[in-house]
Amino acid sequence: MGAGAADGRLLVDGSGDIYLGDHGALGSVGGDDALIEFATPSIDGEVHNREAILHFKAAGDKAERIDPIALGPRDFVDEWLKRPWGETAKWSSRESLTKLENRYRGLHKLAEYLLGRYLGPSQRCTRRPGVWQVGLAAGGLGTEQDFEKGWRETYFLVSWEPPYRFRMVAAADKPWSDCKIDDEQADERRTLFNVQDWR
Numbered sequence: 001m002g003a004g005a006a007d008g009r010l011l012v013d014g015s016g017d018i019y020l021g022d023h024g025a026l027g028s029v030g031g032d033d034a035l036i037e038f039a040t041p042s043i044d045g046e047v048h049n050r051e052a053i054l055h056f057k058a059a060g061d062k063a064e065r066i067d068p069i070a071l072g073p074r075d076f077v078d079e080w081l082k083r084p085w086g087e088t089a090k091w092s093s094r095e096s097l098t099k100l101e102n103r104y105r106g107l108h109k110l111a112e113y114l115l116g117r118y119l120g121p122s123q124r125c126t127r128r129p130g131v132w133q134v135g136l137a138a139g140g141l142g143t144e145q146d147f148e149k150g151w152r153e154t155y156f157l158v159s160w161e162p163p164y165r166f167r168m169v170a171a172a173d174k175p176w177s178d179c180k181i182d183d184e185q186a187d188e189r190r191t192l193f194n195v196q197d198w199r
Contacts (some may be wrong), residue, residue, distance in 0.1 A: 111140030
């Protein structure tokens with residue numbers, strides 16, 4: 001995927017996996033922004049694929065990735081874990097940045113290729129309005145142990161401001177006691193585009 005400046009210079013250049021089974025890639029380009037949506041593999045093989053969002057705003061000779069970056073809490077955790085820390089840090093709470101970086105790097109030390117399994121649906125937190133908990137058992141390919149042995153459970157707190165602005169608030173080994181309301185709707189597939197016969 002690439003996007004260029006008005007004078008033809010390349011501002012964004014990247015690659016990734018795309019699942020063509022549903023609708024391929026969808027996109028729109030404006031005067032100073034580009035939005036691309038496509039299905040990509042999930043960190044959880046049982047989920048198979050999720051909607052990925054790449055939204056860039058151009059200013060001069062630079063392009064910055066902006067919201068939305070995901071369409072649900074699980075998709076956000078997926079994206080947060082799959083991107084380099086320099087990018088992921090921008091989507092993380094300033095107050096918890098050091099702890100989140102330690103958690104991020106610790107999970108990536110588990111395997112060469114990080115995989116996981118979500119521990120049930122996303123859950124609403126009762127004492128934290130606008131916050132969801134996402135549980136994930138993480139491990140993956142390249143570990144010395146057998147597949148799924150020695151995987152590490154992590155519980156992520158994700159803030160969600162409408163319509164689709166997500167930030168990582170915290171991460172811990174155990175679930176938070178006030179985050180017990182299962183919210184399967186939070187994990188439903190969504191799209192930013194009006195696609196006929198969507199799902």
